[in-house]
Amino acid sequence: EVQLVESGGGLVQPGTSLRLSCAASGFTFEDYAIHWVRQTPGKGLEWVSGISWNSKNIGYADSVRGRFTISRDNAKNSLFLQMNSLRPEDTALYYCARDGFNSGWPTDAFDIWGQGTMVTVSS
Amino acid sequence: QSALTQPPSASGSPGQSVTISCTGTSSDVGGYNYVSWYQQHPGKAPKLMIYEVSKRPSGVPDRFSGSKSDNTASLTVSGLQAEDEADYYCTSYAGSSTLFGGGTKLTVL
Numbered sequence: 502e503v504q505l506v507e508s509g510g511g512l513v514q515p516g517t518s519l520r521l522s523c524a525a526s527g528f529t530f531e532d533y534a535i536h537w538v539r540q541t542p543g544k545g546l547e548w549v550s551g552i553s554w555n556s557k558n559i560g561y562a563d564s565v566r567g568r569f570t571i572s573r574d575n576a577k578n579s580l581f582l583q584m585n586s587l588r589p590e591d592t593a594l595y596y597c598a599r600d601g602f603n604s605g606w607p608t609d610a611f612d613i614w615g616q617g618t619m620v621t622v623s624s
Numbered sequence: 625q626s627a628l629t630q631p632p633s634a635s636g637s638p639g640q641s642v643t644i645s646c647t648g649t650s651s652d653v654g655g656y657n658y659v660s661w662y663q664q665h666p667g668k669a670p671k672l673m674i675y676e677v678s679k680r681p682s683g684v685p686d687r688f689s690g691s692k693s694d695n696t697a698s699l700t701v702s703g704l705q706a707e708d709e710a711d712y713y714c715t716s717y718a719g720s721s722t723l724f725g726g727g728t729k730l731t732v733l
Contacts, residue, residue, distance in 0.1 A: 610660035610675035
């Protein structure tokens with residue numbers, strides 16, 4: 502079964518760090534660009550970051566650039582999001598999503614999504 | 625990086641057709657054919673319904689169709705069914721980023 506499973510979320514204080522992981526299975530991970538998308542409770546979706554199959558193309562939303570770092574380990578079929586200097590407005594459900602139609606840039610469309618991992622930033 | 629503009633709500637009776645709009649700019653929707661649409665039921669992950677403006681992934685009913693004119697993309701759901709009631713989001717490539725619309729809650733009356 503083609504699957505993405507996120508982990509690493511939790512409750513943290515403002516200004517601290519957290520590292521999210523996304524484990525892929527059921528497909529050739531290195532053939533696809535993978536992205537992080539977040540959803541604020543009760544609100545809409547926001548693209549956070551994306552990385553091409555070979556890590557040569559990386560993009561960030563303005564809201565997280567300079568604080569978040571995306572990376573991947575194709576040998577371990579894993580995607581990561583290092584989140585530093587967390588703010589209350591970063592509170593959201595974080596999904597990893599596969600670009601099913603392009604291994605790099607431009608971003609096409611997300612055909613596989615995980616179930617998400619919740620990040621809560623609060624004092 | 626401004627979000628794409630969608631109407632907050634839309635509705636229709638079973639069997640009717642509904643169209644949801646997604647307005648951007650020439651730097652996103654109007655500049656690329658990388659517009660996609662997602663359906664999200666409560667408590668579930670989004671599901672891809674349309675990609676590259678008008679293409680349907682395998683398994684998506686042909687009741688769902690997409691189009692684009694200038695800076696506005698549209699999703700049309702024909703022959704509305706009760707299970708179509710959900711939130712719908714559009715996205716577009718925007719050069720160095722990807723933008724989402726604010727979402728439209730589709731109600732089947």
